Amino acid sequence: MTEAMRLDGIRPGRLGEEDLARNFDDLHPRFDPHEALVAADRCYFCHDAPCVTACPTEIDIPLFIRQIQAGQPESAAKTIFDQNILGGMCARVCPVETLCQEACVREAAEGKPVEIGRLQRYATDSMMQAGEHPYSRAAETGKTVAVVGAGPAGLACAHRLAMHGHAVTIYDARPKPGGLNEYGIAAYKTPADYAQAEVDWLLKIGGIRIETGRKLGDDLTLEQLRADHDAVFLGLGLTGVGALGLEGEDLTGAENAVDFIATLRQQDDLTQLPIGRHVVVIGGGMTAVDAAVQSKLLGAETVTIAYRRARERMPASRWEQDLAASHGVRLMFNVAPHALHGEGKLREVELAYLGDDMAPTGEKVTLRADQLFRAIGQKLEAVEGLDLDGGKIAVTGAGRTSLDGVWAGGDCAAGGEDLTVTAVAEGRDAAEDIHARLNA
Amino acid sequence: MADLTTDFVGIKSPNPFWLASAPPTDKEYNVRRAFDAGWGGVVWKTLGAEGPPVVNVNGPRYGAIYGADRRLLGLNNIELITDRPLETNLNEIKAVKRDYPDRAMVVSIMVPCEEEAWKAILPRVEETGADGIELNFGCPHGMSERGMGSAVGQVPEYIEMVTRWCKQYTRMPVIVKLTPNITDIRKPAEAAAKGGADAVSLINTINSITSVDLDSFAPEPTIDGKGSHGGYCGPAVKPIALSMVSEIARAEATRDMPISGIGGITTWRDAAEYIAMSCGSVQVCTAAMTYGFGIIKEMTAGLERYMDEKGFATIEDFRGMAVPNVTDWQYLNLNYVTKARIDQDLCIKCGRCYAACEDTSHQAIAINPGRVFEVIDEECVACNLCVDVCPVEACITMERLEAGTVDPRTGKVVEAAPADWTTHPNNPMAQAAE
Structure with missing residues (x-):
């Protein structure tokens, strides 16, 4: 423990450059070729494989693993990209322990699934590092499509549309494309500026223009987009963050986890990034875990995740929970924030214990806290003219909204889990639906 | 395509x-x-x-x-x-x-x-x-x-x-x-x-x-x-x-x-x-x-x-x-001389090459202190068995001796020109090279 770690308040430089570099290094380093072959040889090439069923993009996993076995990781990559053009990012960030790897028959047989995620990364990295982009555009159709949001859904949609020969313009509010891949995922899952490298690689298809700094609702209206284009796809994500609604929430140090992660991801020099000595994260999803673990990696002395329900209900997988615990993050269950205390600056967080019925038991506990991160979920920032379903854009079929010629997918659309891989599937399927419509 | x-x-x-x-x-x-x-x-x-x-x-x-x-x-x-x-x-x-x-x-x-x-x-x-x-x-x-x-x-x-x-x-x-x-x-x-x-x-x-x-x-x-x-x-x-x-x-x-x-x-x-x-x-x-x-x-x-x-x-x-x-054995170039080389960075020190060579071949691999396995060029006949039994791909390779160098096993200079059994002096049927 460095001396800087024992200083109260929110301050940078708790850890030195070397420690930070090690802490934020690749969580799952890439397999070397021998490791990849050993891992690939464990695949049974199951018929109607459960792993494929468990993958929202339905990658032909046994086929791509067999292609690695047969000495062609690039052919494996093609199999992956055919279904999931962001297969490289998904290999890094998918909660495989609840998707393909949970379904692997070797998980059932031995408790040790085939390491599908790392094999997928091995394959996709092989092709991308060779600079190969295996798709080319169909003849120009003369049709134009507006895609709002350069996150996983928007990018997947744009790529598939471009392949079919349509001209795509992507509008994104942020300075860089990538969406949550660029701004919302733990740095150690996607180091070396992978998100931008992946966007650059994806754009090699041609026919896609990206306009950053364009936010729907500012100078960009849905009405105008519909008028100017043959179709519109909305992959807006969820950008609204709710407050806890507690006394003391205006104290310095009470922040949104997504803002913290976004700042961290854009920070070139992590020694300059301030972090509290004592950090409390409210929430139980992947964002909570990403914020908590990264707080610890930046040098926070104590980090606590406070989740209102029991462990079994926690949206973050057991694997993610254990990842947090292994970094020294304390997990508290059945607790909800009751009050934030301090004078100008946050000093402590008072938590109330909840029963299984979510009612307070009356017991309370107070934790020291210089910094608190809200990770209680994001909300859709309303778009005028669209029907909603449970606070998200209502869709039918492959992402058709209530407005003709407007599709939606990813986190902003109702249905499906809020995962990168789900967003890719929805973007891709909407693109096929748009293509069918434009061709009709 | x-x-x-x-x-x-x-x-x-x-x-x-x-x-x-x-x-x-x-x-x-x-x-x-x-x-x-x-x-x-x-x-x-x-x-x-x-x-x-x-x-x-x-x-x-x-x-x-x-x-x-x-x-x-x-x-x-x-x-x-x-x-x-x-x-x-x-x-x-x-x-x-x-x-x-x-x-x-x-x-x-x-x-x-x-x-x-x-x-x-x-x-x-x-x-x-x-x-x-x-x-x-x-x-x-x-x-x-x-x-x-x-x-x-x-x-x-x-x-x-x-x-x-x-x-x-x-x-x-x-x-x-x-x-x-x-x-x-x-x-x-x-x-x-x-x-x-x-x-x-x-x-x-x-x-x-x-x-x-x-x-x-x-x-x-x-x-x-x-x-x-x-x-x-x-x-x-x-x-x-x-x-x-x-x-x-x-x-x-x-x-x-x-x-x-x-x-x-x-x-x-x-x-x-x-x-x-x-x-x-x-x-x-x-x-x-x-x-x-x-x-x-x-x-x-x-x-x-x-x-x-x-x-x-x-x-x-x-x-x-x-x-x-694909040819007959008798036409294989006998002046193609190779030696096994062990890449110490890739070696995982399992010793399988040593066991194979020491027990069943030519005693051409030494175990040096710290389980460092090294080829003894004086003994290596380049049989390839160590390559075949090594669990690490490309850890052991067969490297060709350049023409003009001396093969420490035979003490002979490696010839540049190919020569096969048909012209070898030990072959009773050999025809003298013209």
Whole structure:
């Protein structure tokens, strides 16, 4: 423990450059070729494989693993990209322990699934590092499509549309494309500026223009987009963050986890990034875990995740929970924030214990806290003219909204889990639906 | 993008991958599924003569040999030719060929060694619209006891005779399928050529007993306490098959004979190796029986990528390219001197190279302090055993000594000019170099 770690308040430089570099290094380093072959040889090439069923993009996993076995990781990559053009990012960030790897028959047989995620990364990295982009555009159709949001859904949609020969313009509010891949995922899952490298690689298809700094609702209206284009796809994500609604929430140090992660991801020099000595994260999803673990990696002395329900209900997988615990993050269950205390600056967080019925038991506990991160979920920032379903854009079929010629997918659309891989599937399927419509 | 289409003795298919005559091609249902999955062609499971069909055992037909993690390496079978009526098969062949006109439909046939039997069945097969026939002179079990299958394939005169009948009674291309259960594979191939065969295919299965049950003392697979030898196939037989293919591809009398390669083809790479060894089509069975028809996607995508990377536009562009490099031992360059080199960064210090070399070879590896394994050049004969047993790929490599350097083992200067056994002083038959 460095001396800087024992200083109260929110301050940078708790850890030195070397420690930070090690802490934020690749969580799952890439397999070397021998490791990849050993891992690939464990695949049974199951018929109607459960792993494929468990993958929202339905990658032909046994086929791509067999292609690695047969000495062609690039052919494996093609199999992956055919279904999931962001297969490289998904290999890094998918909660495989609840998707393909949970379904692997070797998980059932031995408790040790085939390491599908790392094999997928091995394959996709092989092709991308060779600079190969295996798709080319169909003849120009003369049709134009507006895609709002350069996150996983928007990018997947744009790529598939471009392949079919349509001209795509992507509008994104942020300075860089990538969406949550660029701004919302733990740095150690996607180091070396992978998100931008992946966007650059994806754009090699041609026919896609990206306009950053364009936010729907500012100078960009849905009405105008519909008028100017043959179709519109909305992959807006969820950008609204709710407050806890507690006394003391205006104290310095009470922040949104997504803002913290976004700042961290854009920070070139992590020694300059301030972090509290004592950090409390409210929430139980992947964002909570990403914020908590990264707080610890930046040098926070104590980090606590406070989740209102029991462990079994926690949206973050057991694997993610254990990842947090292994970094020294304390997990508290059945607790909800009751009050934030301090004078100008946050000093402590008072938590109330909840029963299984979510009612307070009356017991309370107070934790020291210089910094608190809200990770209680994001909300859709309303778009005028669209029907909603449970606070998200209502869709039918492959992402058709209530407005003709407007599709939606990813986190902003109702249905499906809020995962990168789900967003890719929805973007891709909407693109096929748009293509069918434009061709009709 | 590479073009995988093939024209093998007039039989066209969208890719060189055919399913071999075997259980996967015994029924319309299977063959339709295979074609839907992307297979380029099939050799329909062997038809017998009109009349009551053969019967199969009602106990286990297959036995297996496994590698680590229960990976199937070899499969043995005692199944006979099709046990369904001739008419049923012919009707199904016709229906499938009609619906998949672009796929190769070859029909395997095995009838008694009598002219009338062949004369009777050939027009009926031709009537299905099939693209060609394959003469099953290979099955080593059951049928051979009745004077068919390998019993014919082991007698070159019979091969020539039956082939001639077939060429006489049908216009379809005739492929003769050879048994490997013979001393010199060139002889039956020559006989097929003499009889007018359009092509040969090989290998059929190898006589085998996969294992013996040590409680019942019966061979596996066991039928009521007894077992019979079967035919062995799968990845384990590939080296045997490749060698036999090369023999036919090199022999004076058969070098222009088209070959359909069979034996352990499991991935695109195996297929490419057979093609490089002159095969114009390849046949697959065990890999499909182990993993299902879906493996064809790996095979076609893999072959296509390989060809693209190499700049081969068609199969013909690289077919046979390995044949000139297969030679007799006596012509191998004895001045090609190599030594094993161990990459210390890759070495995991398991010591398998040491055990192999110290116990069974030339005591050419030293264990230095800290389990550092190093080659003793004075002893290394470059046998390659250490490379073969090393679990780490490319950790041990064989490096060539440059001409002009001294081989520490022999004390001789490595000569630049090649020299082989034919001119070696120890060879009593040696001819002095002029």
